[in-house]
Amino acid sequence: MALWQLEAGGGRRLARGPAGEGPQELLAASLTIDALLAVPDALATELRGPSAGPVPPGARIVAPVGGQEVWAAGVTYTRSRDARVLESGTPDPYERVYQAERPELFLKAAPGRVRGPGEPVGIREDSGWDVPEPELAVVADSAGHIVGYLNGNDMSSRSIEGENPLYLPQAKIYAGSCAVGPCLATPDEVPGLASLLISLRVVRDGTEIVSDTVKVADLHRSPDDLVRWLFRALDFPVGVVLLTGTAIVPPPDFTLRTGDEVIIATTGLGELRNVIEAVGPPAEGG
Numbered sequence: 001m002a003l004w005q006l007e008a009g010g011g012r013r014l015a016r017g018p019a020g021e022g023p024q025e026l027l028a029a030s031l032t033i034d035a036l037l038a039v040p041d042a043l044a045t046e047l048r049g050p051s052a053g054p055v056p057p058g059a060r061i062v063a064p065v066g067g068q069e070v071w072a073a074g075v076t077y078t079r080s081r082d083a084r085v086l087e088s089g090t091p092d093p094y095e096r097v098y099q100a101e102r103p104e105l106f107l108k109a110a111p112g113r114v115r116g117p118g119e120p121v122g123i124r125e126d127s128g129w130d131v132p133e134p135e136l137a138v139v140a141d142s143a144g145h146i147v148g149y150l151n152g153n154d155m156s157s158r159s160i161e162g163e164n165p166l167y168l169p170q171a172k173i174y175a176g177s178c179a180v181g182p183c184l185a186t187p188d189e190v191p192g193l194a195s196l197l198i199s200l201r202v203v204r205d206g207t208e209i210v211s212d213t214v215k216v217a218d219l220h221r222s223p224d225d226l227v228r229w230l231f232r233a234l235d236f237p238v239g240v241v242l243l244t245g246t247a248i249v250p251p252p253d254f255t256l257r258t259g260d261e262v263i264i265a266t267t268g269l270g271e272l273r274n275v276i277e278a279v280g281p282p283a284e285g286g
Helices: 033-038 042-047 078-088 091-099 158-163 165-172 223-231
Strands: 002-008 011-017 060-062 069-074 104-109 121-124 134-140 146-154 178-185 197-204 207-215 240-243 261-266 271-279
Touching (some): 146 261, 146 271
Antiparallel strands (some): 002 011, 069 104, 134 240, 146 178, 197 261, 261 271
16 A cells, blocks of 8 residues: 545645555545654554545645655666766766765755655756656655655756766755655555666657666665665654665766656656756856
């Protein structure tokens, strides 16, 4: 079963329904995602509990997050390592972190800054090379147990990060740089992780211009290991979302444009669709 979050009747409500079919039944009005992730096993218990009625007509699906931070892992696939070396011309830090015991982890989005299905995602006006990064996102409760999975989009400026690896926060963290959804699928809803496929499509003016697929089995680090490192010196009282890295790298001559539609899908997790908008001022002298 999957957890959905809706805008309905002027407020937010939680609902349940299969990831491939959409929300079908409301959960109790008092429930929040924060409450379900604060207490171990609460999410699974409530999803098995009584229904509060059918989903009302006109309800809008929004990102299935509340007060959770979104973190991200980098250089977790061979293709990601190779792409970072290409864009920066500096192989050493990327090769070293790929081989190291300690992973690269960084804060991607603070609570309230995550975009959901159907909402725009951003490319920076002062960047000349921008890509979506489709990723498997895991949701951990306050005890560090993985309780669900999401589609994630780690929007990135390859030109800014390529100029200097220390610019990574500016390349990765800006308005509209993170989207997740459409639902939070529990482990019983999702096939074995090794069998999952993540796909990316980019549609421009009605024509598909990028299409690629990657196996989650190619992930260099396990999601459980990444979560353990994240919780090593941090606590997350209402849980956390962690993007586990990308292996889909569009060709070097590709960059996103405003109006492009980015479509990310993972086996058993539904489909996340977002249209590109430009954010911020252009580069000085541009």
